[in-house]
Amino acid sequence: MSEAAKADTPFVTAAEEKVAAATQLQLTWWRFRKHRVAVISGIVVIFFYLMALFADFLAVTGPHSTDAARSYIPPQAIHWFDQDGSFKPHVYALKGRRDMRTFKLVYAPDPSDRRYLKLFAEGYSYTFLGLFETNRHLLGLDRGVPEDALFLLGTDQLGRDVWSRLMLATRTSLSIGLIGVALSLFLGILLGGVSGLYGGVIDTAIQRLIEILRSIPTIPLWMGLAAALPSDWSVTQVYIAITVIISLIGWTELARVVRGRFLALREEDFVTAAELAGASRLRIIFRHMVPSFLSHIIAAVSLALPAMIISETTLSFLGLGLRPPAISWGVLLQDAQNLQAIAIAPWLLLVAVPVVIVILAFNFLGDGLRDAADPYG
């Protein structure tokens, strides 16, 4: 289509001149902008990463704070207007008891005990962006601790606030995705690049390695590796290790993409030129070749991230990934993975909503980027 279009156009318009002068990244960006769903998805992704960044600030209560007296509270209704009709958002305090016939917990709001919502309220203390200690949170109550009365998304079995846990889980899972992809990317570019650039025996060896890795069913591989982690490792160490394990599988696909690109680029003049100029191999890969297909890589990354996130939830489901007291999407989904949650505390399933949204957003974003990555196409 483009070939024909170029041949038929006699003049060079101003716009085309701009195109001709633009760098590849600019071209990609222009084209990407036209893809509305992808742009919206991009915004959603940014929104979620901001949420992850300010997780503690957005959380309402301490994520580990337990209390039997507030076990399995359903999401709470917020009343926007006060009795006099003024705009004063508030919630009713709850009174709970166990019905000894059904054994369910029953909570009744107490309209006489109103707690007004407050912005920048005080709560548990945390380190803001790793900079300074504070106890200010976006939302809180005018009196009493938020633990006692504010349950935006309800509570879990231990009486922990689902909203606050969700915020912290978002941070964990999204960063696992990022770190995992970064690792995969590094391995993928390095090995894929080496494979594509050198060819021959090295290429064959790396291709074999990839084939072997891809031939081993992932679950046994994960199980073996996850179970082999020293059990006295802290949550953070396990977190990093799990990320590495997940990315161990992820890099092979990226390496294939990169290798294909390298095979094509190897023949290009500018690579030959750089070689003749005596540039080192590593410099050729990262300085010359990588930028020329950066947009492809970005697309591949945004498609690889959702896979990482799903892997994390699956590992947690199998009891191999992050385990409580760590909080991640996988850990929260695991909490919802039983009959009593589905039957009597279905709000625990709400955790799946952000997971779905983020995975969708990354997919659409990736699609948009991939389409845009061929700016001349």
Add this chain to the structure above:
Amino acid sequence: MLTYTLQRFGLALITIWAISVISFVIIQLPPGDFVDAYIASLSASGSMVRQEEAQALRQLYGLDQPIWVQYWKWASRVAQGDFGTSMEWGRPVTEVLGDRLWLTVAVSLAAIFLTWGIALPIGIYSAVRQYSMADYAFTLIGFVGLAVPNFLLALIIMYFGFVLFDLNVGGLFSAEYQLAPWSWGKAKDLMAHLPLPALILALAGTAQLIRIMRANLLDELRRPYVATARARGLAEWRVIVKYPVRAALNPFASTIGYLLPFVVSGSIVVSLVLSLPTVGPLLLRALVAQDMFLAGTIVLLLGVLTVIGTFISDLILMWIDPRIRAGIHG
């Protein structure tokens, strides 16, 4: 062509050997062995197993030998087609697997047909009516299927299937057919149990297929021959179905190979949640119990099937696309 095939075959053999080593190693990675797992399960019944007894059991299973000796014994037996006896099930591995293999294939095939049955028409429709509301709607539904963790979906569907529609809970047979020999009634019972797991398994793959089908078909539709056909006044559906759809299906041929391991293992996690008597949960259980011969055989089997699948895919690709054939010698 022949040399290439032989070369590929030789490499595949090396890969299979490497897989056998790696599968043996990853099963050994977790601390402890089958006897530890066995003692842990025994202690639940109040039994007492002393060091000396544990040692005797290790001897019984040959677990007291160094790992390379164990590997060599296992590998040489496997090479002769003897996969050993499952430690946990106390029956030959082939028998334990055999019980479940055919059911797994049935579930997987049902899932694959369902996936294709849903994805291809939607993919074609989405390509033909690109950017229509329906295109967006189908794509979104497909993607949601991809994005929802399907183990969660499985439990939810199973629970509400039971509560709202009185559907059978998990498994593939009703209690009265569990023991019955194969009969028409039993087959019908199986057919009645299949749709739910097939649907849940299909959901995950559908989005991917829709996307590929849509993209391939869009490419084809832009080709000059389509314009020519249209210009000649062919009916629109004929224009689409006759050549472009067929051409768009071609790349799928190469993915058939990758389906092989899936057909045999099914989706491990979903099968576990739905309690399907398939290979997936068997593998998980064998890994947890460190039942080396059973787990090793399944991992090896899946690995080999992947290798065979890739090999077949390559051959198909070569057969479809002469350029690859030419490229080999270049």
Add this chain to the structure above:
Amino acid sequence: MAFNSPLMAQLALGLVLAVGAMSPASAQSSLGQSGLVGTPEGITIVTDQAQWPKTFNEAPQLADLVKQGKLPAVKDRLPQDLMVIKPVKEIGKYGGTWRRGFTGPGDDENGNRINASDRPMLVDHTGAKVNPSLAKSWKMSDDGKVFTLNLRRGLRWSDGAPMTADDFVFWFEEIYSNKEILPVGIPDMTPAGKPGKIVKVDDYTVNFVFEVPFYLFEDLMGGDTLIGGGQAVRQSNKRSHGAYAPAHYLKKFLPKFMPGGADAANAAARAEGFDSWIARLHFKKDWTLNPELPVLGPFRTVQPINNAVWVMERNPFYWAVDTAGNQLPYLDRVQMTVVENLEVLNLRAMAGDYDLQERHIDLGKLPVLLENQARGKYKVHLDLALNGTDAIYHFNQSFDADAEIAKWLRNADFRRALSLAIDRKQLNETFWLGVAVPGSTAPGEALPYFPGPGWREKWSTFDQKTANEMLDKIGLSRKDAQGFRVRTDNGQRLRIQIQAVQAFLPWPKISEMVADQWAKVGIQADVRDTERNLAFTRTQNNEHHIMVWNNGGTELLYLFPRHAIPVDPTEAFMGPEHAKWYASGGTQGKKPEDPNILKMLELFTSAAGQKTDERIKTAQEIWKILIDQQYAIGTVGQSPALMGVRLVSERLGNIPSRNCIAQHCRTPGGAHPETWFYKN
């Protein structure tokens, strides 16, 4: 006839009292509203021969076989010394399949328990009185050195062969004493390290002879122990204990009785696909795997456990009848279907796919189980257990990998403070739905080993203030910026690990709540949710700080001591090295330095030779040390969490309204499933 051992008589008395006023805890009085907790009831064994039936009936299938000449007549299949059972409610009718769920070949206990009557003596529904079973009576000699079992005359194996004293001697001489099968003896047969022996007196009289007084043996024989446990559980799944074995059948597989010896035995084994004759023997003596094996329980396997469905059918030579002379069991068969995960098992139970299921049913699902009662046509029963605590926090006393941590784990005030910091009411509400009883590790007030008033509460009530003061006083007063107490050696935060396994109870979650409560007194506890095998490997290797488990079985301290005191290296969470030291007679492991531990071990050793009254006092003494020292923290117990949530089909008859929940009650086998039947 001396049916009751004195200990068990006292237990019985205590329990009757206990049932009247079940517990002072308010949770339990409100539990009464639910109508889910019944009164313990059970079968009665008719010992007055005048009341015995004179004519006998049998199941129609067996009558057919008799007609075809394939089976002797029913009166010839029954022993002279009959076991006559008066069912809980009524005389039943024959027929029906009992459907259950099980989790695979590792779940052999699911069926072993149904065959619980294949032991010489079996505890009754109170969990306190011992009834005759294979033995019609028994006696311990005055000097405590000879224990006599009087077997039922005319008892037959399921293949029709007579069961006699020879089967006991065979087990002792050819299985137990064969070092290739069992490399080491068992404490049950080795009082004070001196091996005892089994001697035949006549065909139906067996003596267990010891060199030293071993009064405890009577309790061991009547409990769920290696010696008294019977064939089904003790000889399946590669176990080789259980006091007797079918000599006429198993001889065929032992080298000693084969012309070619070991070589011939191994060759024969290989021909059948086994690696060695031992592997073959393990298979042949396993009732769950080998349908040919002669058994004594009410059911025998017809389709082995290693299939998708495990099927058992009635034993045509079962030796018990009801008061109308019907040979038991009433049920034709038991059919267990394998499930791959417990959520599905619970959901199937709700769907009414099982007729009676208490195993693997999750207390947390109680509201959902109740909701579906009508749909699944079942009734829910809550059966409360006898043990002190369902979540016991063992402090590893032999830990040595980190001197600072070890120092605190061994500090009594540290442990006491942490116990005081636990709000047990919260745990009870969250994880036991308020139906359990908070307290220390001690057995309930009603049991004879109960150390005395106040010991269920000692160090075991919520008192954050005292806990904080105690921690300050022992040298942990320094805290970091987040308010957590710091180590005395390097000023870093003191971090204690709780190793928790997701098994019978949601221990990792329970521990998360405990950790949150400990955080409030400044102790950082890291919950390690560990896979079961891995956790056991770690505890064996002495790597854990604190391990959480349950203490079911410890209510009979001498029969199942491992979760109370470190004597059994199998699961010595309180100090694996100390348990090795004790079990090896001081040759392995590490000798405890704590005089209180040494004192407990000494008391425990001496108890074997003590008569009942003295033995009870010794047990109380041990419990007092345990609770005062808080080597293990008790939380919440006497609950239905383990096999105590029972779903029973409306069609089943003769079901007791309350089961005994304890290791030795063999739930549900202690309730004699052979007397259950389908009403329609």
